[in-house]
Amino acid sequence: MKHNEDLPAKISHPAHPGHDLKLLTTAGVTFVCDGCQEPGDGARYTCDCGSFSFDLHPPCAVADEATTLVHRLIRGRKFLFLPEPPAPVERTVCDACGEPARGFVYHCFEDDLDLHPCCARLPERILQDSRVFELRRKQWRS
Ligand SMILES: [Zn+2]
Ligand SMILES: [Zn+2]
Ligand SMILES: [Zn+2]
Incomplete structure (x- = not known):
């Protein structure tokens, strides 16, 4: 695979x-x-x-600080690649897998979302079970 x-x-x-x-x-x-x-x-x-x-x-x-990641499941949100998580670092958690993010991270400043580079590249069907998807549904309702 x-x-x-x-x-x-x-x-x-x-x-x-x-x-x-x-x-x-x-x-x-x-x-x-x-x-x-x-x-x-x-x-x-x-x-x-x-x-x-x-x-x-x-x-x-291949992550690049000059590149903005637009995730298919989080429309209208832009993720910027950061070599270090934004402060407070100890509270930065990947919104896809729920694990702490301690290094390279894609960050959405608008909604304070974080994705491991590997999680950002996961196939859509895996991310659909994740908190990212729930977050999006909440935004639809409000
Ligand atoms: Zn070397
Ligand atoms: Zn992750
Ligand atoms: Zn890595």
């Missing part, structure tokens, strides 16, 4: 200047993403120059 064909084989990233990050698609290897701080176990962008490898989920690696 992995679709990595459209991902570049290597990228450069401001979070790891000086080295290119190479795409690895080895399945079943767990890692912690140095962007969003969440675990992963599939494709990743990696550089193993240090004693610990530097890893990024593909959605975290």
Whole structure:
């Protein structure tokens, strides 16, 4: 079910200047993403120059501060990519999966919504069960 064909084989990233990050698609290897701080176990962008490898989920690696994310389920809301969650950081929670967001995050300033980059890219049917969908329904009623 992995679709990595459209991902570049290597990228450069401001979070790891000086080295290119190479795409690895080895399945079943767990890692912690140095962007969003969440675990992963599939494709990743990696550089193993240090004693610990530097890893990024593909959605975290291609996230870009210049790009606004418009989510299909949250119409009219714009999410901006932030390398760090907005203050207060300890209360920032991903509105899709409910887990804390401690690193890279898509943030909607208008409604104070946050999405992990990986959650922002999830297929629509998974997000439909989430709090994001409930939030939208509440807005419709009011
Ligand atoms: Zn990540
Ligand atoms: Zn490196
Ligand atoms: Zn999430």
